[in-house]
Amino acid sequence: MGEISCSNGISNGNGHAMVVQRKSCWYEEEIEENLRWCFALNSILHTGATQYQDIQLLDTKPFGKALVIDGKLQSAEIDEFIYHECLVHPALLHHQLPKTIFIMGGGEGSTARELLSHRTVEKVVMCDIDEPVVVRGRAELQRREECYDVIIGDLADPIEGGPCYQLYTKTFYELTVKPRLNQGGIFVTQAGPAGVFSHTEVFSCIYNTLKQVFKYVVPYSAHIPSYADIWGWVMASDTPFLLNADELDLRMKQRIKGENRYLDGKTFTSASTLSKAVRKSLDNETHVYTEGAARFIYGHGTAQKHNQG
Numbered sequence: 001m002g003e004i005s006c007s008n009g010i011s012n013g014n015g016h017a018m019v020v021q022r023k024s025c026w027y028e029e030e031i032e033e034n035l036r037w038c039f040a041l042n043s044i045l046h047t048g049a050t051q052y053q054d055i056q057l058l059d060t061k062p063f064g065k066a067l068v069i070d071g072k073l074q075s076a077e078i079d080e081f082i083y084h085e086c087l088v089h090p091a092l093l094h095h096q097l098p099k100t101i102f103i104m105g106g107g108e109g110s111t112a113r114e115l116l117s118h119r120t121v122e123k124v125v126m127c128d129i130d131e132p133v134v135v136r137g138r139a140e141l142q143r144r145e146e147c148y149d150v151i152i153g154d155l156a157d158p159i160e161g162g163p164c165y166q167l168y169t170k171t172f173y174e175l176t177v178k179p180r181l182n183q184g185g186i187f188v189t190q191a192g193p194a195g196v197f198s199h200t201e202v203f204s205c206i207y208n209t210l211k212q213v214f215k216y217v218v219p220y221s222a223h224i225p226s227y228a229d230i231w232g233w234v235m236a237s238d239t240p241f242l243l244n245a246d247e248l249d250l251r252m253k254q255r256i257k258g259e260n261r262y263l264d265g266k267t268f269t270s271a272s273t274l275s276k277a278v279r280k281s282l283d284n285e286t287h288v289y290t291e292g293a294a295r296f297i298y299g300h301g302t303a304q305k306h307n308q309g
Contacts, residue, residue: 003028003071004044004056027058027066029073032298037228039063052163053156063226067108071299072157076226080110083190085263086222086233086271088114091150091188092121093251094241098149099123102141102180104167105154115152117257128154147182153189158202160296168206168289173213173236186237187214192297194221194232196277201297203232204278208285210236219282220272222262245269 006025028038039062046057056068064077075083088111092098099122101115107128115124125148127141141151158165166172168189177187187210192202207219214236221232235241243251245265252264263271274282289295 003030004041004047004058027060027068029068029071030298031228066226069156070159070162072159072297073226074156075108075110079225080108082222082224082262083231084110084114085260086220086231087111087152087154087188087190089252089256089260089263090218090220090233090268091152091186091235092118093248093255094235094237094243095149095186096184098186100146100148100150100182101125102148102151103127103154104141104152105156105164106152111152111154119255119257141176141180144180147180147185149182149185151177151181151185151187153187155190157190157192157297157299158294159299162296162299165294165296166291168202168209169291169294170209170212170288171290173210178213181237184237184239186235186239188233188235191219191232191234193227193229194219194274194278195230196275198229199232199278200281202289202295203234204282204285205287205289205295207234207282208287209289210234212288214238216240218272219274220268221274221278222271 004025004027025041025044026038027041028036030036039060042059042061045059045065046055048055053069054071058066058068060066060076063079066076067074092115098118098120101121101124103111103124103126105128106112106126112124112126115121153167155164155167156162158168181187189206191206193199194203203219207217210217215238216236218235218241219232221230224231245268248265248268252260287293287295
């Protein structure tokens with residue numbers, strides 16, 4: 001979980017505090033039991049809690065303004081473009097003509113921003129609310145009679161007691177997501193840490209779960225500095241992904257207003273070429289994500305704390 005600590009002095013190495021003129025504040029996130037990641041703050045802009053999530057908005061020294069939910073950094077001003085370009089553009093570029101898009105999550109608006117840079121996009125529907133996300137997200141897709149060219153899972157990480165883990169299950173993908181895709185439609189989801197050691201938390205089983213539902217599944221990853229790890233996404237469809245780097249670059253020129261800061265054809269080719277260790281692990285993964293056999297990244301959500309209270 002994330003913690004904020006403030007002090008008026010620093011140690012001089014002899015156990016005595018040195019006098020400084022201003023308070024020093026740090027944000028600390030527990031990535032796993034024996035590993036923590038911290039950085040300095042300019043200020044704390046907001047802290048609060050709802051029935052379902054703890055929320056912090058921080059102004060950090062290295063990463064600018066940052067949103068933290070349930071002790072996990074969700075997005076930082078200085079490098080959010082890496083996450084959102086990787087989440088949005090590969091799916092839209094591989095689609096023949098993406099006009100209608102449904103976003104699960106996406107509350108800060110950056111996913112919609114990237115989508116609306118595509119000239120072909122005519123309609124974006126976003127469902128991100130602070131009430132039972134599972135119930136609302138599932139019901140919103142099921143309620144709508146229309147189908148979509150691309151569905152994007154920009155959800156909070158699957159953490160124990162969190163609001164979103166049911167939206168990573170085989171049942172949800174099979175009975176809710178896939179029926180709402182048009183012919184040739186593409187689903188893409190953020191899939192958690194994807195580093196050499198961290199990818200076994202949820203990335204590998206989300207990949208394997210989507211393989212049970214769709215014919216073609218492409219995992220890819222990129223380093224995001226504020227996450228202190230490699231991050232993963234998984235793209236899935238019943239239509240094959242055939243574009244090479246040059247063809248992706250051509251579509252970017254034809255379709256996207258402006259220019260990406262991070263992603264181009266070669267970058268996606270690199271991102272979807274996983275390391276030997278991760279490829280081998282994904283090939284050997286057998287776990288299918290279900291509500292009864294869920295996997296989580298390290299941490300606990302607010303919902304669990306309320307249930308225990």
